[in-house]
Amino acid sequence: MNNAFMQEAIRLAVENVRSGKGGPFAAIIVKQDRIIAAGANSVTSTNDPTAHAEVTAIREACRALNTFQLTGCEIYTSCEPCPMCLGAIYWARPDRVYFAATASDAAGAGFDDSFIYEELKRPHAGRRIPFEGMMREAGLEPFRAWVQKDDRIRY
């Protein structure tokens, strides 16, 4: 844990708001005590709803390291990750995540993402965005193609 790295993430988040680039969130990724990537929320300025701080930083770190796995890296994020970013972090597999503001602090500032977790408890059809299953049998074809492949890379 290194306060200077978190201070930098927080500074970027403040700067991101002031510059008008996006929401009050930023993250940096550190490997062997060096910052290898930084990201700030740029949803509105880049028209990309997936451009949250952590996702942006993870994509940049992976580009920098030429890999899709962040083993040996740590993420410092100005705020506890939303469900999308939490998922992205698990797929990227860094060693550890440090966060400053909590999800509840974010909710207090109007950024309440807990509804996404709540949706999971509802039946598919009753969700805010309805989910509907169809053609399940045909949907197994890609998996059949996958298991027949010898050189598949697992992630």
Place this chain on the structure above:
Amino acid sequence: MNNAFMQEAIRLAVENVRSGKGGPFAAIIVKQDRIIAAGANSVTSTNDPTAHAEVTAIREACRALNTFQLTGCEIYTSCEPCPMCLGAIYWARPDRVYFAATASDAAGAGFDDSFIYEELKRPHAGRRIPFEGMMREAGLEPFRAWVQKDDRIRY
């Protein structure tokens, strides 16, 4: 619900495996009965752990429509979304999601993402990727900058 759109998503998922571009997943996005974007898993071929089918399709649809919100759109995905993609879908706000294979089918083929939801039930420090809070007070600064801004765009 239109079977031809789902069939196209499934076809792209099979093709994605055969071409070696990535895992057995694809999604398409439809607006007013027209396909406006397609995405397939390209995690390993693009070194981007966030390049799942739905995220890729959402990013492409938003680029095509020049917006960060997919109101009026429907997503057809070959498989029920993982936690990251579920979050991305909620932030993108399409009208509806259709899926073919279920999360349990995916788990049966070796793609089990339920551990991510399970992690949420654990205390931060005891997670597979440990989460650790620090400098919470400083972490509120970006929110203070945010609420002082008059022209903030909410998303």
